[in-house]
Amino acid sequence: MVPGYRVWWWSVFTLSLVPLAVLVARLLFGQLGPDPAEPITRATGLAALQWLLLTLAMTPLRKWTGRTEWMRLRRMLGLFAFFYACLHFVAYLHLIAGWQDLWGSFTRRPYIIAGLAAFLMLLPLALTSTRAAIKALGRRWRLLHRLIYPAAIAAWIHYLWQARADIGDMVLYGAVLGALLGVRLAGWAGAKMRIMTKV
Template identity: 55%
Template sequence: MPGSRWSGHPRFLLAFRLLAALLASMPFLFLVSNIAAQSLGPDPGQEVTELLGLAAFQLLIATLCMTPLKRWTGWSGWIRIRRMLGLFAFFYATLHVLAFLQFILGWTDLWVTFTKRPYIVAGALSFLMLIPLALTSTQGMMKRLGRSWKQLHKLVYPSIVVAWVHFIWQARSDVGEMVFYGLAILVLLAVRWKWAGSRGMIPFVRG
């Protein structure tokens, strides 16, 4: 792929980006169509919250796959969709939090909920770590922050681990799914560790 002419062609790259955007939009389109058809089951609020949380989590994992894919295939197209996937993950995470506040909590007992339920604390921690990443994802911020940008963006590693903890903490069934995601994250982190060493993975540390 790296040497082939078509894989570097602007039209091919555009089509690839559009396809990735379409795939990343699928959970949202699925949700909208289900809301329109009123087919979200007996507890729509719960269903919406779970679907959005899962989409955020899966897209975060997909974002972390892009650098290894680039290194293994030698094709830079993967890196061109990395930021977009990360922003989609943040988009779903934000909607997930809003859906929780609106449909499950009803904007009441915020402090009690966030301090008394450990899995909510884990979710909030993961979300808080994603905020600076989304805010500094532009080319302008990348230039402005220079070397610090890379150090800051290592926050994605603890964020995904804590999101996984949040996921397993509230799970009632399907341990296999949790193990699958856990192993995927472990492999992705191990690959990073091998390439960049431990310093390359600790936020705010020059690696």
């Protein structure tokens, strides 16, 4: 472990709490308007997507820098993405749709179905993020955790689909996601080529 890694880890942890702190402060100071349901749902959804993208950036960073510490940050960032997705999920049910007719709440719009798909893919990743699960699942853990890619795509589709007018931000996030997926695909293609040339 590099010196100062702990400070680095705690800094990233603290920074990951900023979206929550900002939201709570805005709520306490009455800055969320007369109907806070929408700003709360939007802020938590955006934080979930941003932390998902940060999580996806860790593997390329490990490859480029040769440092494995990025992978520990990846776990923490991934769990924060899930944490914000849970807040978003609960905010939607509690403040917008209600808990009575869950089927109706989740199928009322196609973009909600895409969000639910993203959430359901993130769920097993969060549940198997412990050391014990990594050990127990072995090779299957890596395969399972590739779900992060379709989950990120579904989350972005969900984001794009609910857009009303200006899609500038969605395009920007899509470009970042496309670049991160491109880097991973290039890595997998490179590894396959190396195996084939060895045989």
